[in-house]
Amino acid sequence: MSSRLLSAKIIEQHPVKRDLTGLTDEGEKFSLVYRLKRHAQSRRLTLRLLDDEVVVTAPVWAPLTTIDRFVFDQWEWLQNKKKTISDASPFPLSFPFRGGRVRIELNATAAAWRQLSETLWVLRVPVSESACPKVIRQEVGTLLRLEARRVLGERFEQIQKKVSQKATCWRLSSARGRWGSCNPRLKSINLAWRLVGCSDEVIDYVIAHELAHLREANHSENFWREVEKIDPLYREHERRIKQIRSEMFPGL
Numbered sequence: 001m002s003s004r005l006l007s008a009k010i011i012e013q014h015p016v017k018r019d020l021t022g023l024t025d026e027g028e029k030f031s032l033v034y035r036l037k038r039h040a041q042s043r044r045l046t047l048r049l050l051d052d053e054v055v056v057t058a059p060v061w062a063p064l065t066t067i068d069r070f071v072f073d074q075w076e077w078l079q080n081k082k083k084t085i086s087d088a089s090p091f092p093l094s095f096p097f098r099g100g101r102v103r104i105e106l107n108a109t110a111a112a113w114r115q116l117s118e119t120l121w122v123l124r125v126p127v128s129e130s131a132c133p134k135v136i137r138q139e140v141g142t143l144l145r146l147e148a149r150r151v152l153g154e155r156f157e158q159i160q161k162k163v164s165q166k167a168t169c170w171r172l173s174s175a176r177g178r179w180g181s182c183n184p185r186l187k188s189i190n191l192a193w194r195l196v197g198c199s200d201e202v203i204d205y206v207i208a209h210e211l212a213h214l215r216e217a218n219h220s221e222n223f224w225r226e227v228e229k230i231d232p233l234y235r236e237h238e239r240r241i242k243q244i245r246s247e248m249f250p251g252l
C-alpha cells in the first residue's frame with residue numbers, strides 16, 4: 001500500500017490513545033485511532049480489533065514511531081476486517097440523520113421516506129427483515145445516498161445564491177475521513193454523502209467552507225473572512241462538526 005502517514009498525536013492518556021492521520025494513494029485523508037498497552041512481558045507488537053477499537057500491545061522499550069508505523073501499515077487489513085464484521089452483524093435500525101434520527105423499517109412494499117417530526121424520519125425499505133445483513137445494508141445505503149444527493153443538492157443551491165464565487169458543479173463523494181473538498185481549477189466541490197447525518201446548519205457550513213476555498217485555497221485569515229461572509233456562525237458550526245464522528249453511518 002502506498003498511503004502516507006502524515007501525523008500522529010496522543011488524544012488520551014492512561015492507557016494512551018493515539019490518532020494517526022494518513023493519506024491514501026487516492027489522496028483521501030483518513031484517521032486511525034488506536035489504544036496502546038505496554039507490557040513488560042511482551043516481546044513483539046500485536047494488534048487486535050476489540051469491539052471496534054484497535055488495541056496494540058507493545059514491549060515497554062518499543063519507540064512510539066515504530067508502533068505508529070506498525071499500526072499504520074495494518075490500515076488496509078483493518079478496513080477489511082471491520083467490513084467483514086459489520087457485514088455479518090445485525091443491521092442497526094436507526095441512524096443519526098439531518099440533526100435528528102431516521103428509523104429504518106423493513107418489509108415495505110416500496111421505498112418511501114416519511115418525516116414524523118422535526119427530528120424524526122422513517123425510511124421504509126422494500127427488503128425482508130430475514131434478508132442477510134449485507135443485502136439490507138446495500139439497499140439502505142443506496143436509499144440514503146439517493147436522499148443525500150437530493151438534500152445536499154438543495155442546500156448547495158441555497159448557499160450558492162449567497163456567494164459570488166459560484167462552483168460549476170458539486171459531486172457526491174464516498175469519502176469517510178473528510179466531509180468536503182474542492183477543486184479550485186475545475187471550480188467544483190465534493191460533498192460526502194454521510195453529511196446527510198448532520199443538521200442543515202452544519203451541512204451549510206461545510207458547503208460555505210468549500211465555496212470559500214474557491215477564492216482562498218488555504219486556511220488563512222482571508223479564507224475565514226470569506227467563510228464568515230457566508231456563514232456568520234461558522235465558528236460554532238466548525239466546533240460542532242469536529243465533535244461529530246467522521247464515521248457517520250458505520251458499515252455503509
Ligand SMILES: [Zn+2]
Nearest residue numbers: 209213218219
Ligand atoms: Zn478547508
